[in-house]
Amino acid sequence: MRHQKSGRRFNRDTNARKALMRNLCTSLLESGRITTTEAKAKELRRWVERLITTAKDQDLSARRRV
Incomplete structure (x- = not known):
């Protein structure tokens, strides 16, 4: 069962979801x-x-992470 799992899946696998969010973040x-x-x-x-x-x-480490 999927109780108490945070985040949305968008009918994509993990790599596609991460790529989608990365691209949306960059665009925003x-x-x-x-x-x-x-x-x-x-x-x-x-x-x-x-x-x-x-x-x-x-x-410096914070700037590199962003």
Whole structure:
């Protein structure tokens, strides 16, 4: 059973999901606004919030991670 599992699957395997989120993050950060579905936007929000939190650190490793 799939109880208490976080994240959406979007009918894709793991690598395709990661690639989708990476590309959406990149597009959002470069252009500031993107058009996508509501479900993808909600999942993307989790990824972008983590990136923003990491980017706030003022050290070299944080810049490399972002």
